[in-house]
Amino acid sequence: MSAPPDAVLAARRRFFSGVPVADDALALPILRSWTRCAERGLPVAGRLRAEPLTQSELAARRERHEVLRRRCRPELEALHAAANASDSIAILTDPSGLVLDTVGSADFADRAAKVALRPGVSWSEAETGTNAIGTALVERRPVEVRGAEHYAEAHGILTCAAAPIHDPFGEIAGLLDLSGPASVPHLHALALVQLAADQVEHRLFEGAFPHHTLVRFHADPSYLGTAREGILVFEDYRLVAANRPGLALLGLGWDALGARRFSDLFEGALGRAGEERRVRSVRGDVMLRLDRQALIVPPPARPVRPPARAEAPAAPEGPRFDPQTEKDLGRAVRLLDAGVPVLIQGETGAGKEVFARQMHRRSARTGRAFAAVNCAAVPEGLIESELFGYEEGAFTGARRSGHKGLFREADGGVLFLDEIGDMPLSLQSRLLRVLQEREVTPLGGGRPVAVDFALICASHRDLKQLVEQGAFRADLYFRIAQYTVTLPALRTLTDREALVSRIWQELAPAGDAPLLSAECLAVLAGYDWPGNFRQLVGTLRVLQALAEPGEALTVDDLPADIRRVPAPPCAIASAPALSGDLDAVTRSAIEAALQAAGGNISQAARRLGIHRSTLHRHLGTHGKAGRAG
Template identity: 50%
Template sequence: MQRLVDQTVRAHDAALPDYISRSWRRCETYGLPIHTDAYVDRLGSHELKHRIEQHEVLYRLCRPELETLRRVASGGDGIAIVADPSGLVLDSVGAEEFARRAFEVELSPGWSWNERLRGTNGIGAVLMELKSLVVRGNEHYIETNRFLDCAAAPILTPTGSVAGVLNVSVPSSMASAYALGLVEVAVDQIEHRQFADTFTRHTIIRVHSERELLGTPKEGVLVFDGSKLVAANRHGLAILKLNWTALGQHDFGDLFDVGALDDPQGHIGEALRSANGLLLHSVKPDMRRISRSVPNALPRLESATLTMPIYDAAMRADVERTLRILDCGIPVILSGETGCGKEVLARHLHALSSRATRPFVAVNCAGLPESLIEAELFGYLDGAFTGARKGGSKGSVREADGGVLLLDEIGDMPLSAQARLLRVLQEREVVPLGGSKPVPVDFLLICASNLNLEDMVAAKQFRQDLYYRISQFRMHLKPLREHPDLPDLILALWRQTTSGDDRYSLSPETVNALAQHDWPGNYRQLVGVLRTLFALAEPMVPIAPHALQYGTAGAISSPDAANAAHLDTKTRAILQNALDQHQGNVSRAAKSLGISRGTLYRRLSQFGDK
């Protein structure tokens, strides 16, 4: 195979781009066939819809450019495609005849074009190289794809992570360099549009050495939190001769010839000289009235990745250590009470890791029936069991190949599934249910639990060998009540909830009342209360403490202690009775109660029973 790769590369073009040569050699290590298509599962319509919803911001930002490219592609003979950070095609538009031909090689929504699955191609190469590029006909690794010329570019978030890929594919006889120019212009527009409705509580400086380019997608956009540079577009970083690692590291005074403690807000619209001596023009923002939005979701992680308002300084240091451990391929356990933000942290670690452009797959082990968890995790072949989906399923472990797998509430995983997981971690391969051929997998593993896994090992509720395999590094998330500055945290979360709209505020008395609560549901509970308060808020009227009684009283006031104690006594008696009936077998007792084994164990722990 190595000789065939070398001969094909040399025969095609002595001046082959370096990124194509690198890609072909990676494909050889993947063991991909050159002469036949690799088998790739297609997402069903429901799964595709869910994936589009996950990337709703990307999808919405790309729609205007896709419509423009639709007209260009339809007028010629090609298609425009938007893919998510894993390489999954979310949407495609263009010439119908060419689209049909592209469908024959599965270049259409629902199919992945990750390099590990499809060999050298525009989308896959961009995710590996993180730059705009062209893959011409014979540069495709798999022969059946060589009728394509693909021009593609990454779409980057304001913090430098990959939001997706924009790709234009045309017949290999057409001018793909022209297509790449169209793609790059479209990506500039998409990335520029990201700053329109975000960072409303930050200072945004827009600069360029040519005044005429201010207000265009070519302008440099720099976002400051206080005086700290926390986000930018690629043009802004290029103007200052910086890269993405500069975010979070430089103050305004480090970047421009101003006073060391100068506030960037005071320099909006002024001419600035960069630290490298370049004279830059800037523009005053359009002072449009900020419209209120319904707080149906917190801002996306990318918009708060660097400031991390929910973490104190000690936690930021813990995050950095955990990231280094994870990137070395060492499993990580995130522990903490319910609602502490374990999945949010896991997604954050993925976004900052070396696998940021690869899939992030989260599995809630407590949310899967015991009879189905192995099928969901490890996949199955067609007909493996009654009710199996036609065509089978890859399973979450294979979905996470190349990326990060989060096993949330791993303490609720049945012992049988624990044994299979241990084999996957040891052998780095998975055998789907109903199959016999192992499939190689490569992923970083994060486990999360609000249970004490050591106690579960002692109680023989969790496999000791699996525990030692996954517990090489642990990061504990403190409960909300232990945060060193809870009022400041509440205000930071309030700014996120309101998208920084200063017309809506909490009175000092309300902040104090919220800070006095012990928040057993932690961040999840607090965020729910803040969203409710925002829905009730009126412009320019600070929210008073009496508003806490509307739909939030249960979260702020404690129940009657006597009633609570009585309820606890009855609950404990019911749990103990179930255990007695099943001779202390927790799994059977939990099943008889209609709850998961982990839930039963957790409730027993709350009462001091082990």
């Protein structure tokens, strides 16, 4: 709440004289902002630098945020009446505080323009000092700044109220502001813009998650369907998106995304689409309505996409990595946030795209674009237009309106180039130029367009070897491989039984997985899985579809090629473990593993979950060093 004008002036004199200001003399967000501005050395008197964008630059910025502008149009029009009545203007900004649109009193708009409160000008706190737009973005909450509370004296003619718009992932998508003359009281301005921002945030969920489970809830059923209802979005029962009321009703923060499951928040199962019922939440009873249940009710058939657009992986996208890979993921996210390109290497099906999507979700760019292209799946003649885009009439068959291309679609977010080792050499030089200059020129001419994206590349091929063979540019390799993560093959992981069990549970609707016999689980864990996670998940889906209620799946239910693989030594060697000493158990386990692997030491070591050299030492100890490797 703002302090009285006289109190603000007194606090201002003390602050700019270097005298400490009591916390209760001024609204804390204002005092914190003044302190930040003073530390930056911003001038109090005179004009602050406010260089507006050119018309073409503003048009490009508006195009980049066209979805936001379209979503906010109803709220801007609703604020229009309030703005005209109070001689004010309603403002929409992008996430950085750059003014995109204004509506309202033409008379006040002229006066506001004298202090650069107009489209194309940035009102970030770092550039213009304490103001409702910039300070609300820093504080990440609604803020009102009246008259002399502005840092710059020139802005004392304004009274402004602003509320950030949070997207379903907790990132700020933009901001709404209502600004008017400081000489006129604006009693309800903050409530109006906050309500408008709530409405926009509520609308952001419309059609945004067609293949996810969407839950609406509130303690008072009359709020269902309004901007005050809680909204949670689940993917494979893991919370992946939410609105602020939903998190507040459960006492959670944005860090709950990706970390909580449905069973952590509510008692019982999800239920059926369209069903309303009372459920117990972590904070008491609520009325819950399931909008869509993508895990039970099959989603409508997806439209066919061009091959360049990589589909979301069929496997669950929640973390299912071993501890070392999870550690590598944390490092990769930090480097991605620092602008360092990351290269993911690994066999086909090892989870390279899943790893890349997790990097995106955990990075500072979560909620922004994730543009993916499989360089091996696109014909050589099309990949250039898919990446760079093209102008109208660039070639026969080009769309009349042209095409932005993935580089521009990824602007502000993450570009994922899968199987980059299959990119044609002629295109590698153009990609290198984009990475160096951070701008892209569409096919068919046109002005270069600046782009800002984080880069993740992946390949199952040995790029170093391709460089030595002359099939991959060395300068591009060193540009994209500043940090490399190598994902392990599934067969190299030691605790595969636990891994298979976890994925088996995650794939089951409502966690109600069919029964899986111990022998069947042992064979699944012992199989080499040449297709890695992709093959494993596909096999488990088939088994769940074939399962009979109340009956355990056995080895006989497995596909023939998997069924022929003997169970791992832990099951075979269980009898000696009950009666013999440790050496006898060890000898028995080694014999069983070698027999199952046909005498191959490397395969036997993988089955035992130990390194090959360790197995060699045991073979030497037990007099079997001559066995084939």
